[in-house]
Amino acid sequence: MLGGLIALLACQLVGQVVVDLTGFPVPGPVVGMVVLFAVLQWRRPSDDAGVVRVSGVLLRHLQLLFVPAGVGVVAYLSLLRADAVPIGVALVASWLAGLLTVGALVSLLGRRA
Incomplete structure (x- = not known):
């Protein structure tokens, strides 16, 4: 191991x-x-x-690997609060881009099969 x-x-x-x-x-x-x-x-x-x-x-034990990220979010909460709108827009835009990419790939691969 x-x-x-x-x-x-x-x-x-x-x-x-x-x-x-x-x-x-x-x-x-x-x-x-x-x-x-x-x-x-x-x-x-x-x-x-x-x-x-x-x-x-x-x-x-994957959940333990998220603890440092959670601590970082709490530690920089005031900074994140100050830039909440750009961060929120970036999160929604990246989610939408990922969703559209996966949808396009599924559609493309569905046509091949």
Whole structure:
């Protein structure tokens, strides 16, 4: 299981290094997830592989990973309150953009099938 955790952290590190070297405007962990996806597609680990077991443990305790984000929101509540309208507009616009993108993809893929 330790090997699986090291593999997850190594993919995140590779993603961060790629972003630092290229200046790609995407967070390093996102690039690391793409790297992890590529590795998992290439290697096809079994259900008892370390990466699969570690990811299962992390998913079981996913709610704990939201605690730092919640603390950050509470810590900056006065700043968020001051900019509530632009933040609200950005949230609604990004939600709508995501909804339209998913709808377009479902429509496109539905026509193919």
